[in-house]
Amino acid sequence: MSTPVRTRIAPSPTGFLHLGTARTALYSWAYARHHGGQFVLRIEDTDVARSTQESVQQILDSMHWLGLQYDEGPFFQMQRLARYHEVAEGMIAAGTAYRCYCTPEELDAMREAQRARGEKTHYDRRWRPMPGKKLPPPPSGVQPVVRFCNPVDGIVSWDDLVKGPISISNHEIDDLIILRPSGGDAPAGSLGVPTYNFAVVVDDLDMAITHVFRGDEHINNTPWQINIFQAIAQDGAPLPRFGHCPIILGDDGQKLSKRRGAVSVTAYEEAGFLPEAMLNYLARLGWSHGDDELFTPEQVVQWFDGSHLAKSPAQWDPAKLAWVNAHHMKLADDARLAALVQRHLQQRGITDAPLAQLTPAAALFKDRCSTVVELADWLAMFYVPVQAAPAELQAHVTPAVVPALQALREALASAVWDKAGIGAAIKQVLAAQGLKMPQLAPALRVLVCGRSQTPSIDAVLALFQRDVVLTRLQHL
Numbered sequence: 001m002s003t004p005v006r007t008r009i010a011p012s013p014t015g016f017l018h019l020g021t022a023r024t025a026l027y028s029w030a031y032a033r034h035h036g037g038q039f040v041l042r043i044e045d046t047d048v049a050r051s052t053q054e055s056v057q058q059i060l061d062s063m064h065w066l067g068l069q070y071d072e073g074p075f076f077q078m079q080r081l082a083r084y085h086e087v088a089e090g091m092i093a094a095g096t097a098y099r100c101y102c103t104p105e106e107l108d109a110m111r112e113a114q115r116a117r118g119e120k121t122h123y124d125r126r127w128r129p130m131p132g133k134k135l136p137p138p139p140s141g142v143q144p145v146v147r148f149c150n151p152v153d154g155i156v157s158w159d160d161l162v163k164g165p166i167s168i169s170n171h172e173i174d175d176l177i178i179l180r181p182s183g184g185d186a187p188a189g190s191l192g193v194p195t196y197n198f199a200v201v202v203d204d205l206d207m208a209i210t211h212v213f214r215g216d217e218h219i220n221n222t223p224w225q226i227n228i229f230q231a232i233a234q235d236g237a238p239l240p241r242f243g244h245c246p247i248i249l250g251d252d253g254q255k256l257s258k259r260r261g262a263v264s265v266t267a268y269e270e271a272g273f274l275p276e277a278m279l280n281y282l283a284r285l286g287w288s289h290g291d292d293e294l295f296t297p298e299q300v301v302q303w304f305d306g307s308h309l310a311k312s313p314a315q316w317d318p319a320k321l322a323w324v325n326a327h328h329m330k331l332a333d334d335a336r337l338a339a340l341v342q343r344h345l346q347q348r349g350i351t352d353a354p355l356a357q358l359t360p361a362a363a364l365f366k367d368r369c370s371t372v373v374e375l376a377d378w379l380a381m382f383y384v385p386v387q388a389a390p391a392e393l394q395a396h397v398t399p400a401v402v403p404a405l406q407a408l409r410e411a412l413a414s415a416v417w418d419k420a421g422i423g424a425a426i427k428q429v430l431a432a433q434g435l436k437m438p439q440l441a442p443a444l445r446v447l448v449c450g451r452s453q454t455p456s457i458d459a460v461l462a463l464f465q466r467d468v469v470l471t472r473l474q475h476l
Contacts, residue, residue: 003238005037006210009063009070010200012044013055016264017062019256019316020215020248023282027213027245029068030283030304040207041073044200046193048078062265066275067297072207077199084194087202087232088146088179096231097178099144100127122174123147143181148198148228150175156223161211161243162309168223176224197221201228209240211306216244243306245286246313256316272344272371274332277325285314294327322370329366329375337362337375344376350383357382361463364455382464386450386472396442396452402476404433404440405447409473417466423458448472 007028011021032039041063045051056074063070077084091097100123102110111121127135128149138144150173157167178198194202204212222242229239250256268278279297287310289295289303329337338358345353361379369375397405411425430440442452445460448469454460461469 003210005032005035006040006208007032007037007213008040008042008204008207008209009068010042010044010203011059012047013052013059014047014050015055016266017059018264019282022062022066022265022278023248023285024213024215024245025063025068026066026279026282026300027243027287027304027309028211029070030300031211031213031306032071033301034304037210038071039068040075040209041070042075042203042207043073043077044196045076045078046196046199048193058264058266065266065269066279075203075207077194077203080199080203081193083206084179084199084202088194088198091148091178091232092146094231095129096149097146098127098129098149099138100147100175100177101138101142101144102127103142125175128175143192145177145181146179147175148178148224148231150224150227156226158222158226158239158242161213161241161306162245163216163219163311166219166222170223170227173223173227176228178228197224198228201225201232204240205229205233205237208237210238211241211243213243213245216246219244243309246310248285249313249315251316251318272340272373272376273321273325274328274372277321277328280328281321281324285316286310294324326370329369329371332366334359334363334366337366337372340372341376341379344373345380345383348376348380350380353379353383357463364459364463368455381449382468386448388446388450388452392446392452396446397476398443401435401439401443404429404435405443405473405476407433408440408444409470409476412461412466412473413470417462419456419458419462422461426458444473447476 009021009025009028011017011025017025029039031037043056043059045056060074088097092099102123107123110124114121114124127144128147129135151170154170155167156170156173157165160166176197177195179194180192182192203209222244226239233239248256265278269275276297279300280295283295283300283304284293287304288308289299292299295303335355338355338361341358341362342353342355345351358379361382362375365378366375369378408426408429411429412422415421415425426437426440426444429435430437433440441457444457445454446452448464449460
């Protein structure tokens with residue numbers, strides 16, 4: 001590309017980073033990385049009443065966990081108020097913006113009259129300067145808003161990266177408020193806090209953003225942003241390319257959002273999902289690379305060139321996510337999984353689980369697990385007492401097998417404590433008792449592990465401390 005690619009993600013710190021924003025961040029990051037460009041993090045914190053530092057930290061933690069490293073930022077809009085005021089004053093001087101002194105009551109009456117006439121409600125531009133129009137003097141004690149002089153004629157068009165060519169008539173767009181009064185003790189006539197559609201354009205222009213991926217709920221905002229951009233851009237600055245990605249639907253078929261069924265990205269970390277699995281799954285919620293379902297973050301960067309983005313909504317599927325995570329669990333480094341399991345066990349009060357024991361245990365059990373939490377459920381049995389279900393005990397620890405279990409306990413007391421030594425002890429007892437492995441192994445598993453199905457029992461027992469196994473076999 002002739003211009004270096006610069007993408008951004010701009011979440012609002014009014015709550016957690018939800019899955020839709022995480023997907024947008026992923027696409028923006030991958031596109032920038034694919035083209036050797038820059039990825040910018042911007043925090044849109046102009047909703048002062050609802051923005052919190054806790055939400056900011058959650059956003060940063062989520063980005064870090066997902067591995068979406070940003071090259072610049074985070075930038076905070078509330079630290080850029082002087083810049084927005086500067087641009088707005090310049091627009092007022094250039095005649096592309098103006099102060100509007102309508103009170104809320106006047107605006108309500110205006111809309112009510114329009115509805116009564118069967119018209120679409122919009123601002124009637126009564127304070128917009130026009131040739132030959134005489135405006136009344138500003139009323140005293142009224143803090144004005146600043147409105148953008150949206151073109152009254154023509155078409156706003158752009159070639160969307162996802163949806164293709166889109167055109168909207170300027171007749172459908174009124175004069176957007178770009179600055180609202182700060183309120184409180186701010187003097188009448190002073191500039192205040194920027195609205196979303198104004199701040200985002202100033203930011204994208206100042207930060208030289210070339211490509212914007214975002215949810216398709218922003219399509220209606222795009223015409224305003226294009227018109228504002230063209231009003232303030234200098235030196236032929238190119239308009240960013242826009243890509244509006246379809247929404248993600250929840251289990252109920254409704255939009256997955258902060259207010260409807262979504263949970264935070266970090267909640268999936270706590271639930272035992274791996275970040276590479278989340279990236280894999282999120283990438284496929286609206287993008288494809290042939291028939292590939294399973295891939296690494298490196299492959300996403302290699303393949304994500306902005307094409308093959310879906311135009312229809314994606315369906316969130318927890319079962320599919322678990323399947324993807326199970327795949328990445330199998331590929332994950334055993335020591336890394338052990339460290340993750342150790343943290344989960346510590347949260348349960350199990351503080352004596354050394355990595356030296358957890359690492360080979362993770363290697364043995366990870367193929368059976370969809371999440372790190374499931375793996376922790378398995379490995380907890382090495383450190384806390386287990387209690388098999390009564391039905392399992394009755395089905396497997398039968399009078400016929402109890403003598404063999406007692407003999408095995410004696411053999412294990414002096415056996416070499418590794419897989420081969422334990423396996424030899426089991427074979428010796430089976431031969432002496434005239435039993436087959438399917439008769440003894442389930443009973444042994446139930447008593448030692450609390451369940452009748454595990455990986456190879458000699459490999460499992462070798463991971464236990466000898467005294468734990470002997471203790472669990474002594475009450476027969």
